[in-house]
Every structure is written in structure tokens, then in C-alpha cells.
Amino acid sequence: MSLSKVDMLLHHHPRAVMLTGLAAVGVPWLLNNYRQFRALGQTRLKGPLGWFVALMLTAFGRETVSTAEYDKAATQERWLETPVERRGTRPVTGWHCVPHRQTNRLPSDEMAKRLDAIFEKHAAANPTLVQTIVSPHEKNVLAMVIHSDVPSPHKDAVQGLREIGHIHRIDHSMHIILSPADSKTAIDLGWAERHPLSGVNPFFPFPNNYLPSNYLLVYAPRDKAELDVVERILVASIGYMTGSRSVA
Template sequence: MALTMTTAAQKGASSEDITQVSVNMVIRQDPFNITLDASALLAVSVLLVIGMHFVDRVVLEFMIVFVPVVLLIHNDYLNFLKLGPGGTPPTFTGYARLTWYRLFTLRDPFSPPPRDPTALPSAGILSQRPLPYRPGPRPSVAGLAPQRQLNQPGSQQAYNQLRSSIETLTARLPQKFVTATSCLEKHGFALFSRHPINVCGNGEVCHIHTSDRSMHMNLHPDDIKEVLEKGWGQRHPMAWKGWVRAPVPTTFTMIYAPRDESDLRIVSKIIEAAIWYTTAEQVDIQTVSES
């Protein structure tokens, strides 16, 4: 199966990408809270007393429950919008669809998916040279689609080096790889295989989020286990397997943003593992500093 796309190098980076890459965005998620000053507390008390005398009991009970629920949904919707652009439209309809998916999300994103003995490739490649442990605590992560880091954003230099390295790879192997905007995220820089054996998003190998510089990619379950154990990422919450069809494969994994050149070298090896799972072919990615 061949993939035909306009490469990012051919059409140039969009103004949105340039703007987002140039700024370290702080992604906030505000907790739900209701603050009542003395006047508001007095008004609520008076309304409740009046309601108990002049409003039907069922209606009053409904209003007492309904108002906080509406405020909770409103706060949750605003937090969804604050995650920035992603694969889900930033509309209330898109938010409602994600709310449905929440019923089926993974309860433990740090456990690898089971292996399929009939799938190719038959094993991962990270065990050949095991990853070191990621220094420091894991970043805080929120959201489904989009899923983003709330802290520890990747550095500008690491992003530029990684993107340049991937573009160099596609220039070296144009018959095998191409870069374009992500099919899954609808935003952000992505690497595609022209002839994938495990197809996801038209052969998408990985994509980089321009807001926090984290990544999503598909990995062999063996390599997912290595990534999880060493602290370099976590599974996507919608990568479940069940009677409800998941929007993404069970192998869909979030890789944390590289903070420095040391992280970048490890993340490059993980991308090589994603290429292996997508194409069953080992390819070396040289970072700009290495080359």
C-alpha cells in the first residue's frame, strides 16, 4: 500500500505550528470549586427557605442537584478546551463524545497490552539495548483526545533537533517515509510510513504535539513494557480492548516530551521502535548533535 502526501518540507510549516513551537504553553486544568461570599451565602439561604415554602418539593430537589451538576460540566468543558487543539473538535459535541468514551478508558495506563502471537513483528527491539530509567518523577497528564502533559514541557531545542532528525530520515529514505500533518491529531508534525504492515492513521508512525512536545506512537507490546517500566511514557487511556471499539489501537502510547539532549537520544530510540512496529524494519535516527 503506497502513501502519497505533501511533505512538511514541501509545503512549509503552518503559521499555527510556528507560533506554537516558539512558545512554551502552560496547560492548566482548574479544579471544580464554588466560592460563596457573605452576600451570596445569604442569598442562597433565603432562596432555599422561600423555595421550601412556595416551590414543589420535587422541583426544589431537582434544582439543588441540577445547578451544581451544570457548573461541574461547565468547568470540565473549559478544562477540555484548555488542552488545546487535538483529534477531537473543540466543541460541546466533541466534548460529549469524549464523556461517553470515559466510561471505557484504561484503569491502569502503566500496564502493557497483551502480546498477539500471530501479529508481526513477533517481538520488540528495545530489549536489545534496554532503556535507562527516566530521571525525575513522571509528568502530570490529562485528557483523552487531546491527551497532554500539564508540566515538564519539552525544550524548544530538543523539539527542533527531533524534527530536523526526522526530516533528515525522510530525505535519506524518501521511498519509505514521508512527513506531514498528523492524521490522528489533525495538528502537529508527524512521520508516516509509505508501506506499513501495522496500519494506523494512514501509516502514521508518530506525531509530536506542538503545545507540550509530547508524542503519540504505536509500539510493540514488548517495547511498551520497557517504556512503562523505565518511566518514559504511558498508554493512551482510549487504547482499550473490549466490546466497544476503541478509537485507537491497544498499542497506542504517549511518550513524554524530551527535556534535554539526553532525553532526546532516548526518545529517538523509542521512535526507532515505533518504526520497527509499523514497518518491521530497523532504522537508525541520528539526532542533529550526533550527526
């Protein structure tokens, strides 16, 4: 098309030309973004509508690895003995904040099975402290929650819907809640990151049902040494969320 014809189109149909240009750029990006969303695995947000909701929520997410806010917490109690620093760089997480998943450095099938067994072991070993139900957050995986006979010991437990943690089947990362001091340790040493929506303004998007700022993604373990640390993090989460110092 000659420059004179382009000029004529811009002059007579500027809106149509602009919209066509935006569509040419935007549609491929949106299609690719939808494929990325689908690749993150099963989630409570399903199909194109779920993707659109995830797209909107991601606009309100925040960075996930700063820890200065935990120094200001009212309590500095610890349940986690300081682990070694996690080797290597952090795994990459998906562009979307919901679902919040890692996309590389995934564990072997054997390591994934061992993590499942550890999760089940601690659920069974603490029957007066915890129980397992469908995750109040994910809606499609089993979660460890505070036992119905145990009162919520703090605001984090209430905001976190009394859920201690769950394992994501696609990558075997975990979402858990740690004490503020333990959250700082786990993030600073490379074992975890915050959920992008944790601590976000309570009035949007979920009034009275927002994630506490210490709602963390714990990266999937790649070997026995990392599995041992992840197990200690899980035990610390059980202790903090139930207010117990006697977790088996």
C-alpha cells in the same frame, strides 16, 4: 430561608428543588471541565460539541501504565535497546482522553525545536520506508506514516491507520506505536503511557477503527539525555511499523 419553607418547597416541588441543587453543583464543574479541555490545545474535536464528544469518550477510557498484557502478545520481537529509567515521576496528563496530552514538565523551546529536527531528520533519512502526511488521527499536525509502497507488516499497522507517530505542538509529547515488548519497556521505565482508548472494545466507540493497545504517548524530553532516549524510541517505532531492521 426558614426550615419550614424549605420543607414546604421539598414537599410541593421536589423535582424542581433537586434539579436546582444538581445544577448548582454541576454547572461550575462542567464549565471548569470545558476550560480544561480548551487548555489541551488544538484538536480535531472543536468547540462545545467537540468537548461533549471528548467527555463521552473519556467515560470509556482505561488506565494507562499496566503492562502485563504485552507479555501475552503473539510476538516478542524488540527494536528498542533497553534505555535507562526516566528520572522523576511521570508528567500529569489531561483529564480528557481526547486530546491525550501532558500538562506539566514541558520542554524548553530549544528542546522542542531539537525534537522537531530529529523527527524531520528520520523522515528524510528513510524515504523508502516512511513519508509525512497530515495525521490520520489528529487531522491537524504532520505525521510520519508507513510509505505507500510498503505493505502493512502486521495488524497494529492496519489498526493504527499506518501512522508511525506525530508530535503534539502544545507539549511536544508524541503519539507512536511500538512493538508489544518495546511498549512494556517504555512504559515500565517511565518514558511513555498508553492512550486511554488503546485496545478499548472495537465495537464502541469506533467500529473497525480502534487504537491498538500499544498506541503510546511518549513524554516530551526535558534535556539532551532524555532527547537521545526519545529519539531511540522513535527509531524503534519506525522499525516496528515498517518491519525494517535498517532504519537510518
